[in-house]
Amino acid sequence: MQISICFLIDLLKSRSEIHYIQFIETKDLITMTEFTPLMSLAGGALIGLAAVVLMGLLGRIAGINGILSGLVALPNTSDWAWRAAFVLGLLGSPLAVLMLNGSLPELSVPVSPVMVGAGGVLVGIGTSLGSGCTSGHGVCGIARLSKRSIAATLTFMATALITVFVIRHVIGA
Amino acid sequence: MLKTVSAFAAGLIFGTGILLSGMGNPAKVLNFFDFAGTWDPSLMFVMGGALAVTFIGYRLVFRMKQPVLAASFSLPTKSDLDTKLISGAAIFGIGWGIAGFCPGGLLPVLGYGQTEPFIMLGGILAGMMLVKALTARGGDVSKLGKAARS
Numbered sequence: 001m002q003i004s005i006c007f008l009i010d011l012l013k014s015r016s017e018i019h020y021i022q023f024i025e026t027k028d029l030i031t032m033t034e035f036t037p038l039m040s041l042a043g044g045a046l047i048g049l050a051a052v053v054l055m056g057l058l059g060r061i062a063g064i065n066g067i068l069s070g071l072v073a074l075p076n077t078s079d080w081a082w083r084a085a086f087v088l089g090l091l092g093s094p095l096a097v098l099m100l101n102g103s104l105p106e107l108s109v110p111v112s113p114v115m116v117g118a119g120g121v122l123v124g125i126g127t128s129l130g131s132g133c134t135s136g137h138g139v140c141g142i143a144r145l146s147k148r149s150i151a152a153t154l155t156f157m158a159t160a161l162i163t164v165f166v167i168r169h170v171i172g173a
Numbered sequence: 174m175l176k177t178v179s180a181f182a183a184g185l186i187f188g189t190g191i192l193l194s195g196m197g198n199p200a201k202v203l204n205f206f207d208f209a210g211t212w213d214p215s216l217m218f219v220m221g222g223a224l225a226v227t228f229i230g231y232r233l234v235f236r237m238k239q240p241v242l243a244a245s246f247s248l249p250t251k252s253d254l255d256t257k258l259i260s261g262a263a264i265f266g267i268g269w270g271i272a273g274f275c276p277g278g279l280l281p282v283l284g285y286g287q288t289e290p291f292i293m294l295g296g297i298l299a300g301m302m303l304v305k306a307l308t309a310r311g312g313d314v315s316k317l318g319k320a321a322r323s
Contacts, residue, residue: 029200030203030207030210030211031200031211032204032211032213033195033198033200033201033204033211033213033215034213035213035214035215036195036215036218037214037215037218038218039193039194039195039215040193040194040195040215040216040218040219040222041194041218041219041221041222042193042194042222043189043190043191043192043193043194043195043196043219043222044190044194044218044219044220044221044222044223044224044226045190045222045223045225045226046186046187046189046190046193046194047187047190047191047194047196047219047222047223047226047277048190048222048223048224048225048226048227048230049186049190049226049230050183050184050186050187050190051187051223051226051227051230051231052226052227052230052231052233052234053179053182053183053186054179054180054183055230055231055234055240055246056230056233056234056237056240056241057176057179057183057240057241057242057243058176058179058180058183058240058242058243059239059240059243059244059245059246059247060243060247061247061248061249062183062187064187064275064276064277064280065276068276068280068297068301069301072298072301072302073305081176081177081180082176082177082179082180083180085176085177085178085180085181085184086180086181086183086184086187087184087280088181088184089180089181089182089183089184089185089186089187089188090184090185090187090188090191090280090281091184091188091280091281091283091284092181092184092185092188092284093184093185093187093188093189093191093192093281093284094188094192094281094282094284094285095284096185096188096189097189097192097193100189101193104192104285105192105193105195105197105198106198106200107197107198107199107282107285107287107290108198108199108200109199109200109273109287109289110199110200110203110273111199111203111271111272111273113288113289113292115271115272116272116274116289116292116293116296117292117293117295117296118268118271118272118296119268119269119270119271119272119273119274119293119296120268120272120274120292120293120294120295120296120297120299120300121268121296121297121299121300121303122264122265122267122268122271122296122300123265123268123269123272123274123275123276123293123296123297123300124268124296124297124298124299124300124301124302124303124304125261125264125265125268125300125301125303125304126261126262126263126264126265126266126267126268126300127261127265127276127297127300127301128261128300128301128304128305129257129258129260129261129264129304130257130258130259130260130261130262130263130264130265131249131258131261132262133265133275133276133277134196134269134275134276134277134278135187135275135276135277137262138220139220139223139224139227140227140231141249142224142228143224143227143228143230143231144231144248146249146252147252147254148249148251148252148253148254148258151254151258151259151262152258152259152261152262153262155259155262155263155266156262156263156265156266156269157266158266159262159263159264159265159266159267159270160206160266160267160269160270161206161208161266161270162270163206163266163267163269163270163271164203164206164207164270165206165207165208165209167270167271168207168209168210169209169210
């Protein structure tokens with residue numbers, strides 16, 4: 001087993017030198033990011049607050065994927081307006097942060113545009129099939145103790161972990 | 174009107190939380206998954222904070238008979254695990270691990286004006302429409318519609 005895995009990794013590495021080097025181009029972009037426990041906890045609490053507000057007032061799950069796909073799929077229905085307003089709020093949030101904070105938090109994308117596009121297509125397919133993303137399953141669903149959401153969250157966390165490992169340490173090593 | 178204003182406020186709070194927490198920054202998200210390299214555990218705190226507030230807040234909210242501005246709570250009714258759910262979640266995780274953006278992390282950073290978030294948005298919409306087109310061909314639209322709304 002061990003030997004076959006090593007063989008597989010070697011094979012991927014040797015292939016990567018030929019095919020993937022130009023495609024990935026991330027090595028010098030991968031750097032440490034600052035550990036921000038308090039800011040992340042506070043930001044997370046705000047995300048939770050928004051989910052509670054949306055449920056308490058409108059009775060809706062704050063799943064970004066569901067809201068987005070509803071926005072694209074259902075124009076001119078009564079549900080359209082609140083989805084559009086929620087998305088407008090999301091789009092306007094940098095202004096709110098700028099006013100609160102004086103500056104915008106960093107945005108750094110350590111992967112090539114090709115990978116961003118490919119990742120985007122997979123995220124679109126996966127969240128549509130799986131009926132949810134980090135917010136819908138990971139926050140709202142787990143808070144409801146939904147079995148489906150717990151299973152979905154464990155699954156996408158695991159595949160994201162494996163994907164990053166493979167890209168950074170197997171192919172990109 | 175009140176509904177629209179509330180939804181806008183919720184979106185604004187959500188987006189502010191995303192930006193402050195670091196969920197909108199792919200470098201940070203990918204580092205969270207990189208245990209073997211430049212690990213940054215911050216996102217554990219994002220999930221912790223969000224879950225703690227939602228877990229308690231939902232319990233208070235569900236004591237009400239109905240939401241303040243709507244006739245009933247719209248909650249997903251499915252409770253069984255199925256292949257579609259798990260394979261979808263698996264594919265989502267792969268895409269998240271490749272690009273570092275999830276849908277919630279993406280929308281608040283579109284306003285930064287950088288190119289990558291728009292590429293990501295294009296990809297997500299393309300992926301969504303692909304599933305919709307394939308499902309429509311199979312005559313399974315109602316199921317997908319329900320899934321998308323849940």
